[in-house]
Amino acid sequence: VSPVESTARTPVATGATGLDELETRAWRSFLKSHAEIVGALDRELVAAHGITLGEYEVLAFLSEAADRRLRMCDLAGRVLISPGALTRRLTSLVARGWVERMPCPRDARVTYAVLTDEGLERLEVAAPTHVEGVRRHFVGRLGRTDLADLASALEKADAGPVT
Amino acid sequence: VSPVESTARTPVATGATGLDELETRAWRSFLKSHAEIVGALDRELVAAHGITLGEYEVLAFLSEAADRRLRMCDLAGRVLISPGALTRRLTSLVARGWVERMPCPRDARVTYAVLTDEGLERLEVAAPTHVEGVRRHFVGRLGRTDLADLASALEKADAGPVT
DNA sequence: TAAGATTGAGAAGTCAATCTTC
DNA sequence: GAAGATTGACTTCTCAATCTTA
Numbered sequence: 001v002s003p004v005e006s007t008a009r010t011p012v013a014t015g016a017t018g019l020d021e022l023e024t025r026a027w028r029s030f031l032k033s034h035a036e037i038v039g040a041l042d043r044e045l046v047a048a049h050g051i052t053l054g055e056y057e058v059l060a061f062l063s064e065a066a067d068r069r070l071r072m073c074d075l076a077g078r079v080l081i082s083p084g085a086l087t088r089r090l091t092s093l094v095a096r097g098w099v100e101r102m103p104c105p106r107d108a109r110v111t112y113a114v115l116t117d118e119g120l121e122r123l124e125v126a127a128p129t130h131v132e133g134v135r136r137h138f139v140g141r142l143g144r145t146d147l148a149d150l151a152s153a154l155e156k157a158d159a160g161p162v163t
Numbered sequence: 164v165s166p167v168e169s170t171a172r173t174p175v176a177t178g179a180t181g182l183d184e185l186e187t188r189a190w191r192s193f194l195k196s197h198a199e200i201v202g203a204l205d206r207e208l209v210a211a212h213g214i215t216l217g218e219y220e221v222l223a224f225l226s227e228a229a230d231r232r233l234r235m236c237d238l239a240g241r242v243l244i245s246p247g248a249l250t251r252r253l254t255s256l257v258a259r260g261w262v263e264r265m266p267c268p269r270d271a272r273v274t275y276a277v278l279t280d281e282g283l284e285r286l287e288v289a290a291p292t293h294v295e296g297v298r299r300h301f302v303g304r305l306g307r308t309d310l311a312d313l314a315s316a317l318e319k320a321d322a323g324p325v326t
Numbered sequence: 327t328a329a330g331a332t333t334g335a336g337a338a339g340t341c342a343a344t345c346t347t348c
Numbered sequence: 349g350a351a352g353a354t355t356g357a358c359t360t361c362t363c364a365a366t367c368t369t370a
Contacts, residue, residue, distance in 0.1 A: 018294045023302040026310050029317035030301070034197045035243040036321045054338085073352060080198040085339055087354055092337095109347050109352045131181050137321045138193070139186040147189050150316045153309045154192035158199045158300045217360085236330060248361055250332055272330045272369050 033138075041133045049126040054079065054089060056130055059098065059123040062115035069102065069114040098122055196301075204296045212289040217242065217252060219293055222261065222286040225278035232265065232277040261285055 019027065042053040061078045062068055070078070076086040090113055093099040098119030104110040115123075134140075139147060182190065205216040224241045225231055233241070239249040253276055256262040261282030267273040278286075297303075302310060 018290065019297060019302065022307065022310055022314065023297070026302055026305075026314040026317075027297055029314050030197070031201075032243060033317040033320045034193070038194075040321065052337090071352080072354095080195060081338095082340060083353065084341080084355080088338070107348075107352085111353065127181065134182060134186070134190055139182065139189055141319050141321070142189075142316055144185065146312070146316045146319075147185055149309070149312050151185065151189040151192050153305055153313045154189075154196040156304045156309075157196045158203065158304070215360095234330080235332095244360095245362060246331065247333075247363080251360070270330085270370075274331065 037137045040137050041130065044133050045126060045129060048129045049122070051122070051126055053130075054081075055093060056123070056126060058086075058089060058093060058113070059115060059119055060127075062099065062113060063120060063123055067114075068120070069112040071104070072111050072113060075113050093119070200300045203300050204293065207296050208289060208292060211292045212285070214285070214289055216293075217244075218256060219286070219289060221249075221252060221256060221276070222278060222282055223290075225262065225276060226283060226286055230277075231283070232275040234267070234273050235276060236273075238276050256282070 038053065045051055045053055045056055057079045058075065061075060062070055072086060072090075073083060076083045079086065079089075081089070090099060090101070094101060098116055100114045100116055102112040102114050104112055142150065201216065208214055208216055208219055220242045221238065224238060225233055235249060235253075236246060239246045242249065242252075244252070253262060253264070257264060261279055263277045263279055265275040265277050267275055305313065
């Protein structure tokens with residue numbers, strides 16, 4: 001059989017020493033589902049409440065914390081962004097009166113981000129939209145068993161260094 | 164039992180009509196694993212080859228396409244970004260001589276992105292780093308069964324509208 | 327009118343450097 | 349010196365508007 005000209009070739013990025021079909025399927029579906037789900041949730045939250053998914057997450061984590069407050073560095077870890085990015089994300093929330101900055105009395109290096117009463121109200125108004133979105137786009141499409149398997153698989157992925 | 168003051172409260176973002184424990188675990192592990200894995204792969208690719216994960220994906224999809232070329236709008240769909248973002252991402256790849264823009268002779272509205280020989284060489288050099296990274300951070304941590312279950316679960320998530 | 331590509335304006339992220347406090 | 353927060357410089361995204369061609 002002679003090679004066909006001008007057609008698709010063996011994928012260089014996944015061939016030879018590359019990923020097999022199943023590995024590629026898992027990797028691509030991971031990237032694609034994330035982009036689509038996160039994109040949809042963000043757009044829906046912005047359209048319904050004028051709040052981004054990133055801002056929502058800040059409010060949500062603060063609402064679950066003791067005294068509705070968290071150190072900046074801890075909050076950055078929860079919302080999965082760098083310290084610098086959190087400083088900027090907070091600026092807009094502080095300007096709207098939903099979060100306050102409070103210096104820590106015991107350690108002058110740390111700043112607390114504190115959820116205000118108004119911020120809590122906004123979160124409570126937006127929460128149903130977000131929860132419904134997570135169900136509609138993600139968890140609601142999977143059975144309980146699939147969901148449990150998915151969670152444990154993703155918790156294994158990148159859980160600490162291989163070393 | 165009297166309520167405890169100044170401590171964590173029932174999560175407003177996941178309580179009541181919210182997500183249960185398993186749903187929350189699945190959702191959080193999805194966000195966290197994505198942020199960590201994509202962040203690590205990007206840093207490793209930049210450190211080893213001076214190329215971002217986003218740029219790598221452009222080269223990879225072009226290498227797999229017929230005639231090593233794809234319409235801008237199709238390529239944007241593959242790499243999961245907006246048309247405007249792809250135009251800008253391509254600019255830097257064109258400047259380095261790894262990709263060329265070619266007008267379509269049949270339809271003057273469309274532009275093809277074409278992988279050059281030099282671009283293919285760069286991809287082949289960078290591919291082992293990427294493939295090894297995907298294995299080390301993600302697919303290599305899961306068994307074949309977990310991997311198959313994960314892929315089919317994520318393909319179900321956000322696969323078209325619920326309607 | 328619609329599709330494809332680009333551009334302008336603005337939002338938001340990263341990294342590295344800086345400042346303060348421990 | 350190291351930790352926590354911020355800032356500066358830069359990169360890259362999105363959305364909406366524009367331009368060209370079908």
